[in-house]
Amino acid sequence: MKIFSQIGRYSLLMRRAFAKPDKWSVYFRQTLVEMDALCIDSLGIIAIISLFMGAVIVIQTAYNMTAQWIPRYDIGFTTKESLVLEFCPTIISLILAGKVGSRIASEIGTMRVTEQIDALEIMGVNSANYLILPKITACVLLNPFLITISMFLGLIGGWSIAVFTGIVTSHDFIDGIQMYFVPFEVFYALIKTAVFAYIITSIAGYQGYFTRGGALEVGRASTRAVVHSSILIILANLVLTQLLLK
Amino acid sequence: MIEARNISKVFNNRKVLKNVSAQFEKGKANLVIGQSGSGKTVLMKCLVGLLEVDEGQVLYDNRNFSGMTLKERRPIRQEIGMLFQGAALFDSLTVEENVMFPLNMFTDKSLEEKRERVNFCLNRVDIKNANCLYPSELSGGMKKRVAIARAISMNPQYLFCDEPNSGLDPKTSILIDNLISEITKEYQITTVINTHDMNSVIEIGDRISFIYHGQLWWQGTNAEILHTDNKEINDFVYATELLRKLKK
Numbered sequence: 001m002k003i004f005s006q007i008g009r010y011s012l013l014m015r016r017a018f019a020k021p022d023k024w025s026v027y028f029r030q031t032l033v034e035m036d037a038l039c040i041d042s043l044g045i046i047a048i049i050s051l052f053m054g055a056v057i058v059i060q061t062a063y064n065m066t067a068q069w070i071p072r073y074d075i076g077f078t079t080k081e082s083l084v085l086e087f088c089p090t091i092i093s094l095i096l097a098g099k100v101g102s103r104i105a106s107e108i109g110t111m112r113v114t115e116q117i118d119a120l121e122i123m124g125v126n127s128a129n130y131l132i133l134p135k136i137t138a139c140v141l142l143n144p145f146l147i148t149i150s151m152f153l154g155l156i157g158g159w160s161i162a163v164f165t166g167i168v169t170s171h172d173f174i175d176g177i178q179m180y181f182v183p184f185e186v187f188y189a190l191i192k193t194a195v196f197a198y199i200i201t202s203i204a205g206y207q208g209y210f211t212r213g214g215a216l217e218v219g220r221a222s223t224r225a226v227v228h229s230s231i232l233i234i235l236a237n238l239v240l241t242q243l244l245l246k
Numbered sequence: 247m248i249e250a251r252n253i254s255k256v257f258n259n260r261k262v263l264k265n266v267s268a269q270f271e272k273g274k275a276n277l278v279i280g281q282s283g284s285g286k287t288v289l290m291k292c293l294v295g296l297l298e299v300d301e302g303q304v305l306y307d308n309r310n311f312s313g314m315t316l317k318e319r320r321p322i323r324q325e326i327g328m329l330f331q332g333a334a335l336f337d338s339l340t341v342e343e344n345v346m347f348p349l350n351m352f353t354d355k356s357l358e359e360k361r362e363r364v365n366f367c368l369n370r371v372d373i374k375n376a377n378c379l380y381p382s383e384l385s386g387g388m389k390k391r392v393a394i395a396r397a398i399s400m401n402p403q404y405l406f407c408d409e410p411n412s413g414l415d416p417k418t419s420i421l422i423d424n425l426i427s428e429i430t431k432e433y434q435i436t437t438v439i440n441t442h443d444m445n446s447v448i449e450i451g452d453r454i455s456f457i458y459h460g461q462l463w464w465q466g467t468n469a470e471i472l473h474t475d476n477k478e479i480n481d482f483v484y485a486t487e488l489l490r491k492l493k494k
Contacts, residue, residue: 122328
């Protein structure tokens with residue numbers, strides 16, 4: 001029964017969060033602030049992970065392609081498919097669930113336990129809308145760009161390791177990347193990313209908003225935000241893949 | 247004037263407020279006193295709508311606040327200022343931005359006009375050269391004063407103060423008390439103050455409501471509370487040996 005009560009509470013919170021902002025200029029300014037704090041600030045870790053992820057995929061693919069009859073450009077092709085279809089949108093989103101999700105839950109949770117949310121409510125501000133909607137908007141709009149950058153960096157990482165270790169020539173690798181390019185696959189990855197961004201921000205916002213108690217509870221809310229959003233990302237990944245890649 | 251009519255609040259089958267009826271008058275410092283756990287914070291949260299009453303009504307100048315939807319309450323809430331126990335300043339904003347926050351949200355004033363109002367409010371609470379500081383850089387007393395400045399920035403009709411002296415030294419407590427009292431009289435605000443500080447009761451308590459086990463036990467002035475025969479009030483007021491000796 002507890003899960004139904006949580007779903008109900010989450011739905012009511014989202015209804016309040018998606019209400020018309022009290023003041024549009026404040027909402028746009030908050031969205032820009034959140035874009036910087038949640039998305040631009042994550043660029044560094046995304047870049048590092050993407051570069052190394054691309055490199056590791058190339059090494060592992062080459063390791064598994066021992067048969068002589070398999071063309072070497074397949075390494076580039078497999079790397080591209082792995083990065084675009086799964087690694088960049090899903091793995092990076094899971095990492096963002098940890099980084100961004102815990103940040104949102106602890107920020108809103110701390111505001112709750114220090115009565116800052118009560119202060120907003122007393123002033124007549126729709127606190128759910130003021131605190132959660134700009135975060136959702138920022139991540140849903142900007143995370144797809146982050147994932148696009150991640151794809152490029154993953155391919156650069158893969159190309160670098162391929163060329164420097166001699167696993168495959170630069171020409172073969174680039175040929176493999178360009179082979180059977182289906183633009184819809186990128187679109188599919190971006191749709192997944194936007195849905196995952198919504199899951200991360202709304203679940204973290206929900207966990208933070210209903211924090212009760214003190215510092216310990218803020219920590220717990222932060223952990224719950226990461227765990228719940230990670231599980232939901234994996235479930236949504238399965239559903240979206242089944243729906244979009246038939 | 248704020249009026250509570252027979253309000254009750256239940257938590258987990260435990261009645262925390264029992265048919266409380268009280269009137270809080272305009273232009274007066276209305277103090278709500280009582281032991282920890284007596285229900286005064288719940289009463290204040292019910293009055294401002296942070297908690298919904300299970301029975302009864304809360305009226306703001308005869309407007310039935312407790313019967314309104316969240317949307318309908320907004321205009322009234324914009325007339326309310328509140329000083330929280332821990333000040334509740336927004337950590338990510340500077341002193342100036344904190345005081346300007348309600349003006350940004352609910353007015354169309356120019357930046358110059360808003361700055362002017364912010365500086366006026368900060369001067370009123372005697373905060374100088376702190377506009378660019380963050381709450382973490384302020385002392386407890388300064389935080390409370392900035393919170394008062396934020397609370398009065400929109401010219402509120404109603405001011406609520408939850409334990410305004412908690413965590414402050416006696417001298418700063420008196421400063422905060424006097425500031426609240428002056429603002430109440432100056433702007434003719436209906437002020438409700440939750441406290442268990444007897445200094446505040448004696449210094450600024452125009453009208454005092456004593457809450458005992460969730461019930462409104464006694465109402466009167468600061469002069470009357472010192473001479474009442476009510477046992478529960480005497481146990482509360484003269485809780486220390488020093489005060490008991492002084493009474494004798």
